[in-house]
Structure formats: C-alpha cells, structure tokens
Amino acid sequence: MAVFTTVSPDEIASWLLDYNLGEMRDLRGIASGIENSNFFLTMEQDGSTREYVLTIFERLTFEQLPYYLHLMAHLASHGISVPAPVPGRDGEILRTLKGKPATIVTRLPGSSQLAPGAEHCAEVGGMLARMHLAGQSYPRQQPNLRSLPWWWQTEAEILPFLDAGQRALLQQELVHQTAFFDSADYAALPGGPCHCDLFRDNALFEDDHAGHYRLGGFFDFYFAGNDKWLFDLAVTVNDWCIDLASGTLDHARAQALLRAYHAVRPLGDIESQRWRDMLRAGALRFWISRLWDFYLPREADMLQPHDPTHFERILRRRIEAAAVPWT
Structure with missing residues (x-):
C-alpha cells in the first residue's frame, strides 16, 4: 500500500462531492504494501467522525476491479468481517480519480x-473457512491472476538477476508445479473465491486489554481470485505459522489454524495428500512476485519492497522437510 499517485486535500475534497460522507477532516498516506496508492480518510458527518480507506489502483483495470469490490460486498453481506465498498451518490462503488480507478471502503477495527x-x-483458520463457504454463492468469476501462467511469464523477466542455484531452483519448481496443476488430483481439489494474499498484515485484531484478542477481519482483497481453497490455506499457513528467520513451519500454530479451518470446512483426502505440493506452490508464487518487485521496482512515495530471499528460504524448507503439519 505505497503511494504511487499523490493527491492533494483539495483534489480529494472535490472528488468526494460525489459521495454522501460529510466533510473531510484528515487524509493520510499508508506506507505498507507495494501495489496500490492507499490513504486513510477521516470524514465528519452529523457531528461524528468515521474512518475509511481510499484506494487508487495502479495496476488493476476498470474491467478487473468489479470482481474484487463486489466480492468484498458479497462477503460483508454474508457476515464475514471485511471492508465494505462505499457507493457514491449514484450507487457506483468504482470511480475515476486522477485518471485511475479508485474506490472507498470502510475501515476495519483493530491492528495487525x-x-x-x-x-x-x-481465529484466522476459522474465519478463512467461513469466508470460503460464503464465497460459494458469489456469481462472478475471475481466475487468480498471479497463478501458474503469470509465474511462467515472469520467470523470463527475473531470471537474469538470479545466481545459478536460484535459477535451478526456480526452473525445477516451475516444472514440478506445472505437473501438479495438470494432474487429476489438482482438478479434483475444491475451490472458489480466495483471498490469495492473507498475510499477517492483512488481518486485524482488537485488543480487549485483558490479554485477549478478537479477530476484527480480513482486508486487501486485490489479489483475490477463483482458485483452489487449499492454495489460499497454504499461502496463509506459510506466513502465519512460520519462524520468520528460518522459514520453518511452527507445528503448534499450523495445527491450530488447520484444525480450526477443518472444524468449519472439513478437509478431504486429496487435500491432505497434496498439502506439501500446495505449500510449495504458495511459496513459489510469493518468491517470484517479490523477485519481480525487488529487481524491477516502480517509483513510489514510501515504497518498501520486501526481501525476496524470505520466500526462497520458505520454498527450500517445504521441499526439504521430512513432514509438514496437518490436522
């Protein structure tokens, strides 16, 4: 959520005339993330203030965005705690700001x-399963745009920056994942709308100041797409349930997440058998994207590209592990 497109308070105030949200009291750029320009927006109406998130989309198109925004609206209407897109006076939730797609969504409570x-x-595992089930009735279709075809496309761009060992790992894993994706087992895996990027910083918890935390919700759905639910689960486990320094899975955290998920949506035999393959797929996806962002960056205020070696370590650990945690 870096800031690629800068906007002045006067520009935003004029743009907000298309909404019925009151008067703007504050506008602050959000530094985390690397895909879109994001701002916390504080509005005052009828004597009370409320906070929103304004997003200007840098890569996603007007044609792609309805999938994400209406998915968020669908999940919110089905009791899943996610940001809800705010319609303008004309009922539209997607508008143009400085020549780019833009939207406003409600801000969830809590902190990462x-x-x-x-x-x-x-808590994350249970809500992720509920989100998957709620998404079954979502009628729009869009594939995960950062899946296998994108991995192969991006390989040619990042390969010149890698050493011999990294190139070998990348190419061997792409071949492995292509065979997995072409298999009957992969075709049999259940799926539907997925978050595809449910990292620790894309969920919020509320502190009750008595040593307990309540999950406030999931946000940043702009990598979402129709995919296998097991992939969404693998991406989540690869971030929430690891030792950050080594990339090794923490069995207690992984089993807590998986068991909570399984209690809501029971996991099948093929999902169990292919769990390691999907953990590797989740690691490969983010190793490739972080290599791409690191070596081929875009200019942006507050841009902080992530270290790609983190997911290289995770991928190597998933390949080498004698066993991986399951339910």
Whole structure:
C-alpha cells in the first residue's frame, strides 16, 4: 500500500462531492504494501467522525476491479468481517480519480498481530473457512491472476538477476508445479473465491486489554481470485505459522489454524495428500512476485519492497522437510 499517485486535500475534497460522507477532516498516506496508492480518510458527518480507506489502483483495470469490490460486498453481506465498498451518490462503488480507478471502503477495527500465537492462528483458520463457504454463492468469476501462467511469464523477466542455484531452483519448481496443476488430483481439489494474499498484515485484531484478542477481519482483497481453497490455506499457513528467520513451519500454530479451518470446512483426502505440493506452490508464487518487485521496482512515495530471499528460504524448507503439519 505505497503511494504511487499523490493527491492533494483539495483534489480529494472535490472528488468526494460525489459521495454522501460529510466533510473531510484528515487524509493520510499508508506506507505498507507495494501495489496500490492507499490513504486513510477521516470524514465528519452529523457531528461524528468515521474512518475509511481510499484506494487508487495502479495496476488493476476498470474491467478487473468489479470482481474484487463486489466480492468484498458479497462477503460483508454474508457476515464475514471485511471492508465494505462505499457507493457514491449514484450507487457506483468504482470511480475515476486522477485518471485511475479508485474506490472507498470502510475501515476495519483493530491492528495487525505481527507476532501471532496459536490462538490468533485458530481465529484466522476459522474465519478463512467461513469466508470460503460464503464465497460459494458469489456469481462472478475471475481466475487468480498471479497463478501458474503469470509465474511462467515472469520467470523470463527475473531470471537474469538470479545466481545459478536460484535459477535451478526456480526452473525445477516451475516444472514440478506445472505437473501438479495438470494432474487429476489438482482438478479434483475444491475451490472458489480466495483471498490469495492473507498475510499477517492483512488481518486485524482488537485488543480487549485483558490479554485477549478478537479477530476484527480480513482486508486487501486485490489479489483475490477463483482458485483452489487449499492454495489460499497454504499461502496463509506459510506466513502465519512460520519462524520468520528460518522459514520453518511452527507445528503448534499450523495445527491450530488447520484444525480450526477443518472444524468449519472439513478437509478431504486429496487435500491432505497434496498439502506439501500446495505449500510449495504458495511459496513459489510469493518468491517470484517479490523477485519481480525487488529487481524491477516502480517509483513510489514510501515504497518498501520486501526481501525476496524470505520466500526462497520458505520454498527450500517445504521441499526439504521430512513432514509438514496437518490436522
């Protein structure tokens, strides 16, 4: 959520005339993330203030965005705690700002839990399963745009920056994942709308100041797409349930998340058999994207590209592990 497109308060105030949200009291750029320009927006109406998130989309198109925005609206209407897109006076939730697509969504309560314990992971697992089930009735279709075809496309761009060992790992894993994706087992895996990027910083927890945290919700759905639910689960486990320094899975956290998920949506035999393959797929996806962002960056205020070696370590650990945690 870096700031690629700068806007002045006067520009935003004029743009907000198309909404019925009152008067703007504050506008602050959000530094985290690397895809879109994001701002916290504070509005005052009838004597009370409320906070929103304004997003200007830098890569996604007007044609792609309805899938994400209406998915968020669908999930919110089905009791899943996610940001809800705010319609303008004309009922539209997608508008143009400085020549780019833009939207406003409600801001969720809480803050990110960047050092999660098993209890946090269990809450995430349960809500992720509920989100998957709620998404079954979502009628729009769009594939995960950062899946296997994108991995192959991006390989040619990042390969010149890698050493011999990294190139070998990347190419061997792409071949492995292509065979997996072409298999009957992969075709049999259940799926539907997925978040596809449910990292620790894309969920919020509320602190009750008595040593307990309540999951406030998931946000940043702009990598979402129709995919296998097991992929969404693998991406989540690869971030929430690891030792950050080594990339090794933490069995207690992984089992807490998986068991909570399984209690809501029972996991099948093929999902169990292909779990390691999907953990590797999740690691490969983010290793490739972080290599791309790191070596081929875009200019942006507050841009902080992530270290790609983090997911290289995770991928190597998933390949080398004698066993991986399951339910």
